Amino acid sequence: MKQRLVVIGAGMASGRMLEHLFEAGGNFDVTLFNGEPRGNYNRLMLSPVLSGEKTYAQIVTHDADWYAAHGVDCRFGEAVVRIDRANRVVYSNAGGVPYDALVIATGSAPFIIPVPGKDLPGVCTYRDLEDTNAMIAASRPGAKAVVIGGGLLGLEAAAGMAARGADVTVIHLMGHLMERQLDPAAGYLLQKDLEQRGIRVHCKGATKAILGKDRVEAVLLDDGTVYPADLVCMAVGIRPEVRLANDAHLEVGRGIAVDDQLRTSDPAIFALGECVEHDKQLFGLVAPLYDQARVLATTLLGEAAAFRPVQTATKLKVTGVDLFSAGDFADAPGREDIVFRDPGRGIYKRLILEGDRLIGAVMYGDTADGAWFFDLIKQGRDVTPMRETLIFGPSFQGGAQADPLAAVAALPHSAEICGCNGVCKGKIVEAISAGATTLDAVRSQTKASASCGTCTGLVEQVMALTLGDGFTANANPPMCKCTDHTHEDVRRLIKSMGLKSIPAVMQELGWKTVGGCASCRPALNYYLIADWPTEYRDDRQSRFVNERNHANIQKDGTYSVVPRMWGGVTTPAELRAIADAAERYHVPMVKVTGGQRIDLLGVQKQDLPAIWADLNAAGMVSGHAYAKGLRTVKTCVGTEFCRFGTQDSTGLGIRLEKFLWGSWTPAKVKLGVSGCPRNCAEATCKDIGIVCVDSGYQISVAGAAGMDVRETEALLTVATEDDVIEVVAAFTQLYRENARYLHRIYKWVAKVGLEWCRAQVEDPVTRRALYDRFMVSQAIYQVDPWAEHAATPKDWAPVADLTLRAAE
Amino acid sequence: MTQFIDIAALAEIPRQGARVVKTTAGCVAVFRTADDQVFALDDRCPHKGGPLSEGIVHGTAVTCPLHAAVFDLTTGQGTDEWQVKTHNVRVEAGRVLLDAAFLARRSAA
Numbered sequence: 001m002k003q004r005l006v007v008i009g010a011g012m013a014s015g016r017m018l019e020h021l022f023e024a025g026g027n028f029d030v031t032l033f034n035g036e037p038r039g040n041y042n043r044l045m046l047s048p049v050l051s052g053e054k055t056y057a058q059i060v061t062h063d064a065d066w067y068a069a070h071g072v073d074c075r076f077g078e079a080v081v082r083i084d085r086a087n088r089v090v091y092s093n094a095g096g097v098p099y100d101a102l103v104i105a106t107g108s109a110p111f112i113i114p115v116p117g118k119d120l121p122g123v124c125t126y127r128d129l130e131d132t133n134a135m136i137a138a139s140r141p142g143a144k145a146v147v148i149g150g151g152l153l154g155l156e157a158a159a160g161m162a163a164r165g166a167d168v169t170v171i172h173l174m175g176h177l178m179e180r181q182l183d184p185a186a187g188y189l190l191q192k193d194l195e196q197r198g199i200r201v202h203c204k205g206a207t208k209a210i211l212g213k214d215r216v217e218a219v220l221l222d223d224g225t226v227y228p229a230d231l232v233c234m235a236v237g238i239r240p241e242v243r244l245a246n247d248a249h250l251e252v253g254r255g256i257a258v259d260d261q262l263r264t265s266d267p268a269i270f271a272l273g274e275c276v277e278h279d280k281q282l283f284g285l286v287a288p289l290y291d292q293a294r295v296l297a298t299t300l301l302g303e304a305a306a307f308r309p310v311q312t313a314t315k316l317k318v319t320g321v322d323l324f325s326a327g328d329f330a331d332a333p334g335r336e337d338i339v340f341r342d343p344g345r346g347i348y349k350r351l352i353l354e355g356d357r358l359i360g361a362v363m364y365g366d367t368a369d370g371a372w373f374f375d376l377i378k379q380g381r382d383v384t385p386m387r388e389t390l391i392f393g394p395s396f397q398g399g400a401q402a403d404p405l406a407a408v409a410a411l412p413h414s415a416e417i418c419g420c421n422g423v424c425k426g427k428i429v430e431a432i433s434a435g436a437t438t439l440d441a442v443r444s445q446t447k448a449s450a451s452c453g454t455c456t457g458l459v460e461q462v463m464a465l466t467l468g469d470g471f472t473a474n475a476n477p478p479m480c481k482c483t484d485h486t487h488e489d490v491r492r493l494i495k496s497m498g499l500k501s502i503p504a505v506m507q508e509l510g511w512k513t514v515g516g517c518a519s520c521r522p523a524l525n526y527y528l529i530a531d532w533p534t535e536y537r538d539d540r541q542s543r544f545v546n547e548r549n550h551a552n553i554q555k556d557g558t559y560s561v562v563p564r565m566w567g568g569v570t571t572p573a574e575l576r577a578i579a580d581a582a583e584r585y586h587v588p589m590v591k592v593t594g595g596q597r598i599d600l601l602g603v604q605k606q607d608l609p610a611i612w613a614d615l616n617a618a619g620m621v622s623g624h625a626y627a628k629g630l631r632t633v634k635t636c637v638g639t640e641f642c643r644f645g646t647q648d649s650t651g652l653g654i655r656l657e658k659f660l661w662g663s664w665t666p667a668k669v670k671l672g673v674s675g676c677p678r679n680c681a682e683a684t685c686k687d688i689g690i691v692c693v694d695s696g697y698q699i700s701v702a703g704a705a706g707m708d709v710r711e712t713e714a715l716l717t718v719a720t721e722d723d724v725i726e727v728v729a730a731f732t733q734l735y736r737e738n739a740r741y742l743h744r745i746y747k748w749v750a751k752v753g754l755e756w757c758r759a760q761v762e763d764p765v766t767r768r769a770l771y772d773r774f775m776v777s778q779a780i781y782q783v784d785p786w787a788e789h790a791a792t793p794k795d796w797a798p799v800a801d802l803t804l805r806a807a808e
Numbered sequence: 809m810t811q812f813i814d815i816a817a818l819a820e821i822p823r824q825g826a827r828v829v830k831t832t833a834g835c836v837a838v839f840r841t842a843d844d845q846v847f848a849l850d851d852r853c854p855h856k857g858g859p860l861s862e863g864i865v866h867g868t869a870v871t872c873p874l875h876a877a878v879f880d881l882t883t884g885q886g887t888d889e890w891q892v893k894t895h896n897v898r899v900e901a902g903r904v905l906l907d908a909a910f911l912a913r914r915s916a917a
Contacts, residue, residue, distance in 0.1 A: 522864070542824070544873070
């Protein structure tokens with residue numbers, strides 16, 4: 001007798017299973033239910049349909065003839081409402097169908113984020129043909145579409161609509177696109193490629209609401225950004241469709257629980273596809289689903305088979321975007337990375353090794369070797385013998401292990417060394433023979449390594465080979481062990497290449513580590529803040545503890561709190577507020593600083609927001625006593641009270657401090673303003689010092705009174721307070737734009753020369769331009785960090801307290 | 809024996825940052841890397857007691873904020889053969905679970 005087989009869901013997994021069953025000549029009466037009013041089509045090909053590269057007819061897998069030929073009773077558009085397990089009958093609204101074996105293949109449902117407006121017309125998901133058609137209809141040229149979710153599906157939706165001419169924005173909650181398949185570096189390259197196709201990408205964007213009256217009009221994010229939208233596609237993820245199984249009281253975890261034979265907790269009921277959970281794992285890619293189909297068909301035919309999930313690889317189906325990821329690429333104990341970057345061609349490759357085996361691979365830009373790496377991962381082969389050259393792929397294997405210098409020596413004269421400027425080895429050798437014996441000389445004569453700089457090492461090797469002992473490598477050491485570039489090179493390249501994020505710098509300049517180190521990250525964060533004040537956003541996690549917490553950490557882990565006292569002037573009310581705060585928070589030490597203000601030492605971290613709020617309430621703001629930024633402006637009393645004073649030095653000091661505070665600089669900046677040449681404010685050992693005289697103001701710079709002690713050198717003498725402000729702002733901006741991170745003004749001036757600095761701030765046009773750029777930055781960064789952080793005290797306390805639990 | 813305790817949502821720990829869990833056996837720093845891996849270590853540098861939770865997190869390492877010793881989050885091994893104790897921690901459904909077995913042992917002792 002024929003077995004009665006009922007299948008719920010006509011998707012790719014159940015379709016493949018039926019193919020196997022019929023091919024093996026299985027003796028089944030099949031009834032196939034499907035909620036969608038059509039049979040099985042290749043869902044993976046919806047993206048080419050969306051982008052217009054294919055039509056629906058081309059992606060149909062099983063047409064009406066196929067179902068008829070195999071005697072399948074098709075119930076398309078007829079949803080199953082109930083499973084009666086006791087009597088083995090499946091019910092739709094049209095009636096019941098009895099079964100001997102039942103296969104649940106209900107697939108998955110898109111996840112809808114619960115925000116206001118989610119039900120407005122014009123909001124769709126990306127799951128079936130209806131969704132695809134809705135997006136095609138909405139993608140007329142010039143229409144605005146917003147895709148929420150920068151994963152595989154969301155990006156395919158975005159690319160498809162963009163290909164049809166829509167103006168597309170992708171909003172992604174995470175820090176980089178496709179974070180489950182890609183690491184940040186590859187995510188950055190992907191974003192760059194998509195942006196070049198006109199797709200706007202907003203990472204770290206949390207959707208707050210979908211706006212619109214009768215239909216969708218815009219999307220509002222948590223950070224206040226609004227993107228106008230004629231269509232919103234939610235592609236934030238899927239979850240297994242398990243409602244029928246739940247109602248039937250089958251065992252369900254995140255998906256319908258199945259064993260190795262795809263059998264559910266009821267021996268007559270099987271499940272496969274995206275709706276199942278096997279060994280705590282869910283499945284979304286097609287390869288394991290096809291595996292399940294084969295195993296289930298074999299099981300139904302009464303033979304032995306077991307499902308063993310295998311590793312899967314991911315490729316994005318967006319024409320012209322080359323990316324590949326496979327295996328496991330998270331950092332973990334005992335794992336090592338091999339990283340290769342070719343910024344000129346936008347290539348990034350990362351291999352992850354555990355012991356002697358390759359366990360993961362992420363590639364962007366050149367994925368030709370993806371299959372070979374994937375094969376190595378699946379085989380679990382010992383890769384030690386080819387480890388040195390593994391990253392170059394299969395075509396490189398089998399040769400002798402190369403000494404890098406010998407490899408360069410072996411290059412023909414026509415070999416290209418610098419890809420950016422097309423400079424070959426012969427040209428560099430020629431320049432060296434003609435007398436260019438330093439890297440700078442080679443650079444200026446040939447342009448080799450003058451653009452992205454990643455070939456600097458190669459150029460140096462060519463020099464070493466040509467000059468022999470006469471060559472000494474770059475005297476200016478690299479920034480840190482993560483890169484071969486010097487600070488100066490990095491600053492130059494950030495500007496010339498328009499690099500606007502830390503991942504961008506690390507990728508384009510060929511960083512050798514995955515996330516930098518505690519030395520380069522704060523430097524990069526500063527350079528990006530200084531060079532792109534309106535575009536770059538401060539990365540708090542790349543800041544040293546004092547700047548991250550806006551307080552100086554002390555040796556016992558407590559902090560010090562220093563409010564600003566403008567020009568060293570305070571009031572009884574401020575002093576009272578400081579005294580109250582010191583008592584309220586049991587501050588162990590109150591100390592007057594050398595910068596004419598008061599330091600509260602020994603404050604617990606969790607008390608910081610409260611003490612800041614109290615001081616804020618009394619009108620005080622952070623003194624930035626912890627910052628690579630403006631610290632204090634020390635003043636004397638000047639003409640207000642002093643019988644020798646020539647100008648209002650106190651007033652000018654206050655004006656300067658109110659003007660400069662909040663600005664980030666390469667290292668700390670301290671000012672002094674003295675009312676007469678007796679110099680009571682000790683202005684001539686400050687980074688910038690002003691000494692008032694009868695005729696005006698002498699501005700001098702590059703003093704120090706720390707590890708080095710030196711007197712300031714005269715920069716300019718000006719006539720009015722306004723001139724002082726403009727010159728000091730311009731000079732500070734010159735320092736901000738040019739100095740290397742952690743170099744105080746005196747070190748930087750010693751390098752670039754006082755003459756050059758003077759020429760810049762003396763020229764009225766250059767001075768004004770510097771001043772204007774300083775003001776642009778101040779418009780953004782002159783904010784009191786205390787007020788901002790006092791609002792979230794929870795973030796400053798321990799995230800959990802287990803001290804009570806242990807006593808149980 | 810392991811005893812996992814729900815301590816926080818993953819979202820409460822900043823990427824490339826850490827948060828502190830107070831226990832009777834001292835503070836534990838729970839780190840989150842750029843790619844959302846989570847590690848737990850004693851929040852105390854063996855050098856001079858610096859709070860590692862305040863260090864800069866890079867890759868799967870942290871640099872102590874006081875004197876820049878670097879520790880591998882996966883093993884607790886650091887500069888100059890210093891060793892910091894690690895604790896089992898895992899993430900389930902967006903929640904961070906810390907193995908508090910070290911507390912049980914302590915209170916039993």
